[in-house]
Amino acid sequence: MRKAFLLGAALVAAPAIGQTRAGNQLAPKSQAAMPRTPGIPYRPTGIPDRIVLTPAADASRGAAVAWRTDPRQTQAVAEIGVALDSPGTARDKRQVSGTSFPLDAVNGPSIYHQVRFAGLQPGTAYVYRVKGADGWSEWLPFHTPAASPAPFTFLYFGDTQNRILEVASRVIRQAFRSTADPALVVHAGDLVAQREEKAHDDEWGEWAAAGGYNYATIQQLPATGNHEYVDVPGPAGQENRLIGPHWQPSFTLPRNGAPGAEATSYFVDWQGVRFIVLDGTSALDLGTLASQTRWLDATLAASKARWNVVLFHQPIFTCARPNDTEELKAAWKPIFEARGVDLVLQGHDHCYSRLTSEQGRDASNRARAAGRVQGPVYLVSVVGSKMYALNDRAATQPDRVAEDTELYQRIDVDGDRLTLRSFTATGRLYDGFRLNKRRDGRNRLEVLSDRPIDTRRCAGNVGPDGFPCTARGR
Ligand SMILES: [Fe+2]
Incomplete structure (x- = not known):
């Protein structure tokens, strides 16, 4: 069957490049x-x-x-x-x-x-x-995975977005080369730039080339970033966000998402883990926040999984921007906490952050020392070449940060233990922690004793490798 390109009801139909839905030229x-x-x-x-x-x-x-x-x-x-x-x-x-x-x-x-x-x-x-x-x-x-909980490993990639084949590919390939039999790859959005950087179709070609046969033989769970959307001027000059024309044809996703964001939100159950993928851009710019929030709550309430992992692009807690993503924070953070989400995997900020307490690193350390349970752990990471400078809060709020550093994550799920390790582009361990799930479903966080490399930050205009710092905003 061959049919016209069609998107979810409240998402606007995405045109082929060069055409609007009315058939006019799109820039x-x-x-x-x-x-x-x-x-x-x-x-x-x-x-x-x-x-x-x-x-x-x-x-x-x-x-x-x-x-x-x-x-x-x-x-x-x-x-x-x-x-x-x-x-x-x-x-x-x-x-x-x-x-x-x-x-x-x-x-x-x-x-x-x-x-x-x-x-x-x-x-x-x-x-x-x-x-x-x-x-x-x-x-x-x-x-195919087993029908019941069993150990497996998955990879998490932050924004690949920029210089995808030239620079990001080495991180992706290092991840596949160093990880034995990953079952899944989750992508936290901005897979491509889709702005004034390179022709869109070349970017999608680069994205596919960077992962190669790994993307054809290992199941992929992509989330949309803001760059998966294109801005099209409306008749009155206003900007309209449309999902880019490559998104839906490129990914045959489950059609089980939130009303209004059917093409870009979904969930998948894998050997005792429920992965829930949200669309932050649609929530923030296309009026689906309430719908996605209801769906998120219902999808978590219905989850029988031992672990619940949520994936989306715009981070609740930012490591680069002056302000957190307040609308998403107000709507989704209480649900993550009430429903016992374990991991929140995000992108967008082009820096690294592992945050375990909004009150900051010291408060988190004190809580752990006092034996308190751990709520959702918030990660931000980046694969591609664009780097943002850390914001002021990064010095005290997250447990671990990095700037001017490309990273990937390996997550091992094994019964009541979920272990996340962040590695640099050259495969050096940068961060690691384990969540130990108690019988009541709540977690204790244990920082891995493996000794990671020193914190990577720019000093003035000098990057952590002694070359000019590439993180913007410094
Ligand atoms: Fe991005």
């Missing part, structure tokens, strides 16, 4: 004038590319895939079966069809395809492949 000059990746490596062909695997809401029973081809492949067709050790492709192989979306961009006309694999068996190794006019992709392996 085509600005796209044409944007810097391009040399050599046009991202032109669509008859071989599938930009293949991204995503989980179903019950990941143990379903998965989904999105990919891109040139326009000759008009049907979304994939094959899937149980993986074999022999080269005989797969057992119980079946063909599955889905939905195709045309998308015109600076690299030429393309078609994105989406297929959902339903009726999968928990804890099973599968292979799948997807079709283009000139041939199939390779067979791509993945695992």
Whole structure:
């Protein structure tokens, strides 16, 4: 089936690049004038590319895939079966069809395809492949999770956004290279810049190239950032935020989100962890705050998971900006606390922060020493090259901060223990803590005894590596 690009009811339909919904030109000059990746490596062909695997809401029973081809492949067709050790492709192989979306961009006309694999068996190794006019992709392996709690590891990436292939890719690849069999990757928004930096389609090409086959074989959970939205002038000159045209075709997400933000909010259950993804931009700018807040509360209330992890872009507590994101803080923080959210993973600020108490680091240390339980732990991190200077509160409020530093996180979930480690681009341990869940569901936080490297901050104009500090705002 091939159909027009369609978004959730209250989200505005996103046009293909170069066109508005009415078919008018959407700032085509600005796209044409944007810097391009040399050599046009991202032109669509008859071989599938930009293949991204995503989980179903019950990941143990379903998965989904999105990919891109040139326009000759008009049907979304994939094959899937149980993986074999022999080269005989797969057992119980079946063909599955889905939905195709045309998308015109600076690299030429393309078609994105989406297929959902339903009726999968928990804890099973599968292979799948997807079709283009000139041939199939390779067979791509993945695992479904168990239907009940079991240990697993996932990765958390802050904003990749800037110089994605040139600089951010080394962090992404270090994460995959150093982590044994990660089950999932969560992206805290601003996967791309979608501003005056580079042609949008080249950025999405870079994003796919940076992760490569890892994005096709490990389930991805993306959150939108403000940069996943484009600003389109309205008839009276006002700015309208529209989800960028690549978002929905690129990610075949569960359709179980908040009313009004169906394309960008969702939840997934994975071996005893409920991942809840919110859309801060839609909440702040598109009037879905109340809807997302109700949905968040209901989704947490219904959760039977031992751990609840929430992912979105604009941080409740900022490490770079003068003020916290007050609207989200007022609406969502009380729910995180009342419903026992364990981790809040965020981006947007282009610095690193691990915050365990709004009252500050000393208060948090005192509370821990007195045996108090730990509420939600708030993380902010960044993968890409854009860096913001830490704000004044960063000196005393978060437990651990960094500036001018690219990082990734590895999170290990094992029964009543959840361990988060932050690593730098070169793979050095920067921060680490463990949440130990008590029988009553509340946590104690233990700072890992592994000795991390020293705090990384700029000193005046000099960065922590002795080169000019790249953090803006200093
Ligand atoms: Fe960002």
